Amino acid sequence: MTPPIVLTLAGFDPGGGAGVLADAKAIHAHGGYAVAVITAQTVQNTRGVFQVRPEPADLVAAQLDALWDDLRPQAVKIGMLGSADLAEVALARLVDFDGPVVVDPVLRSSSGHPLLDDVDGRYRALLRRATLITPNLPEAARILGKNLRSAAALCDELVKMGETPCLLKGGHGEGDRLEDWLCRPGEAPRRFSHARLSTRHTHGTGCALSSAIATRLAHGEPLETAVETAINWLQRRLASTGWSLGQGSGPIDLLGQKDFSR
Numbered sequence: 259m260t261p262p263i264v265l266t267l268a269g270f271d272p273g274g275g276a277g278v279l280a281d282a283k284a285i286h287a288h289g290g291y292a293v294a295v296i297t298a299q300t301v302q303n304t305r306g307v308f309q310v311r312p313e314p315a316d317l318v319a320a321q322l323d324a325l326w327d328d329l330r331p332q333a334v335k336i337g338m339l340g341s342a343d344l345a346e347v348a349l350a351r352l353v354d355f356d357g358p359v360v361v362d363p364v365l366r367s368s369s370g371h372p373l374l375d376d377v378d379g380r381y382r383a384l385l386r387r388a389t390l391i392t393p394n395l396p397e398a399a400r401i402l403g404k405n406l407r408s409a410a411a412l413c414d415e416l417v418k419m420g421e422t423p424c425l426l427k428g429g430h431g432e433g434d435r436l437e438d439w440l441c442r443p444g445e446a447p448r449r450f451s452h453a454r455l456s457t458r459h460t461h462g463t464g465c466a467l468s469s470a471i472a473t474r475l476a477h478g479e480p481l482e483t484a485v486e487t488a489i490n491w492l493q494r495r496l497a498s499t500g501w502s503l504g505q506g507s508g509p510i511d512l513l514g515q516k517d518f519s520r
Contacts, residue, residue, distance in 0.1 A: 262476035263329055264290040266469060267322075267348055268337030268364075269298040269310070275509035276462035281335060283512040284469035287491070290476055293329050295321045298340030304461060304504025312340030315347050322351045333357050333476035335469045336384070338364035345381040352387055358475035361388040362468035363397050377401060386422055390481065392468045394427040413441035425471070425485055427464065440485055448482060450489050455496050459508040466512055467492050 266281035274280065277300070282292035295318055301309035325331070334357065339345055352359060361384060365377065377400060385391050385401065393401060398412045402419065409426055416424045421443050428437040440448040467488055474484035495510050503509055 261289055261291040262332040262473070264292055264469070264473050264476050265325060265331035265334045266292060266294045266337065267297060267318075267334065267339075268294070268465065269300055269340060270296045271300055271302055271462070273303050273461075273504065273509070275304065275504075275507075276465045277338065280462035280465040280509070280512065281337065281469040284466040285335075285473045287513055288470050288473040288477075288488075290333075290473035293325055293331060295325070297344050298338060303506070304508055305506035310340055312344060315341075315343045318344055319347045319351070322347070326351065331357065331476075333472045334359045335472040336361045336388075337465055337468065339381075342378045342380050345384045349380065349384050349387060358389040358472060359387060360390050360392065360468045360472040360475070361385055362392045362464050363401060364464065365397050365400055382419075385419075388422050389475065390423045390425060390471065390485075391416070392425045392427060392464065392471070394464065398424075398426055409437065409439050410447065413439050413447050417441050417443050423481060427467070438489060440482060442481075450486060452489075452493055455493070457496055458506075459501065459510055460496065461504075461507040461509050462512075463492065463496070463510065466495070466510060 264285045266278050268281055269277045271277035271279060278294040278296055282294060285292035296313060297318060298310050298312045300307055336348055398416055399405060402415050404415065409428060413424060413426055423442045426439040426441060434454055435451050436454045438450040470488035470491060471484050474487055495512055498511060501508060501511060
């Protein structure tokens with residue numbers, strides 16, 4: 259069977275833990291075929307992001323046109339864009355696209371480096387276009403421009419903002435349980451709760467999760483099923499990681515390589 263083509267539109271992490279390299283691993287882990295357009299080059303390693311340089315908008319647009327002409331995707335995942343200009347480019351290419359679009363609003367690195375120049379009207383229009391957005395708690399608050407800490411309040415405000423389903427990720431919360439919330443217009447939020455794992459290998463969790471969801475949607479799974487399956491898969495990958503790569507937030511074994519017999 260031919261796998262569904264899933265496009266990742268995201269930044270490049272030379273360490274391979276996040277961005278398009280992590281996205282491609284997650285897409286292939288879920289039975290998709292990954293194609294990618296890089297939105298920004300970064301200088302980073304497991305200890306942090308030190309520099310970001312967005313790609314020219316005309317180059318990104320040309321790459322998307324080439325893919326649309328020959329390797330048209332069945333689903334799109336959008337991660338770090340680097341500039342609001344690229345949000346406008348992405349939105350223009352999605353005008354005649356009827357497949358699922360998952361937007362992971364990567365606004366700031368875990369080390370504190372800004373990864374998007376402005377959350378302006380163009381970026382908000384892209385969020386409204388999405389099938390699902392997957393912000394963490396700080397990203398949700400920035401998108402809303404409100405200092406809200408309650409997951410329930412953030413869910414309610416995000417849905418009202420654009421009538422777009424939202425998976426609010428709880429990794430920045432507190433306590434022994436990590437709670438993610440799937441919020442959809444007109445429905446009670448669905449909570450996914452699991453034990454918070456003690457591991458430093460968490461680099462690229464948001465990239466991997468959103469890419470996994472996009473791929474499962476490309477296979478035709480309902481939204482809630484795709485979200486639940488992707489969350490459970492990521493938890494298993496986080497629990498199984500035993501690598502010691504890098505000195506900071508290490509990469510996740512997304513392809514199960516540690517499990518392969520030699």
